Amino acid sequence: MKLFKQLTISTLLLSGLFSGCISANEMEITAKSQEISPDSKLRTYSGDVRIAFSDGNLSTKSTHASFQKGKTVMEGDVEIILSNAIAKTQRVTFIPSQQGIIAKMDRVTFTYY
Numbered sequence: 001m002k003l004f005k006q007l008t009i010s011t012l013l014l015s016g017l018f019s020g021c022i023s024a025n026e027m028e029i030t031a032k033s034q035e036i037s038p039d040s041k042l043r044t045y046s047g048d049v050r051i052a053f054s055d056g057n058l059s060t061k062s063t064h065a066s067f068q069k070g071k072t073v074m075e076g077d078v079e080i081i082l083s084n085a086i087a088k089t090q091r092v093t094f095i096p097s098q099q100g101i102i103a104k105m106d107r108v109t110f111t112y113y
Contacts, residue, residue, distance in 0.1 A: 027082075028052045044109045051087075051108070054100040058082075062092075071095050085112040 032047025063076030072094040080087040080103065089108040094101055 026054045028054075041112045042109065043112070044107070046107045049089075049105045049108050051103040051105075052097070052099055052101075053103065058101065080108075085110045 029045055029049070029051050031045035031049040033045070035044045035046075037043070059081040060074060060079065061081075062074035062078040065072060065074045067073075073091070074094070075091045078089045078092050080089075080092070087108050087110050089105045092103050092105045092108075094103050096102075
């Protein structure tokens with residue numbers, strides 16, 4: 001029963017944190033380097049990656065999520081699902097900001113569709 005309560009609380013916290021936070025057209029990505037496939041459908045960002053989401057809807061999934069000091073940390077096959085792409089990484093920290101949500105990670109790959 002305790003596990004069920006923890007999962008329910010985790011789901012509610014994630015829902016509250018991400019409700020109304022991103023549109024794929026309204027994000028800013030900064031990184032030390034980037035690689036873009038010839039057809040531009042695959043983009044990989046590396047080194048101190050920071051994604052700022054300002055408005056819209058955000059959907060995520062991972063094998064583990066935790067909440068620490070107002071931050072959400074997701075680990076293990078993390079997917080950030082956008083309206084026109086899926087971003088994949090192994091670990092991301094989401095931080096609320098006045099501009100929306102900031103996602104910090106070491107490396108991320110976007111697959112556009």
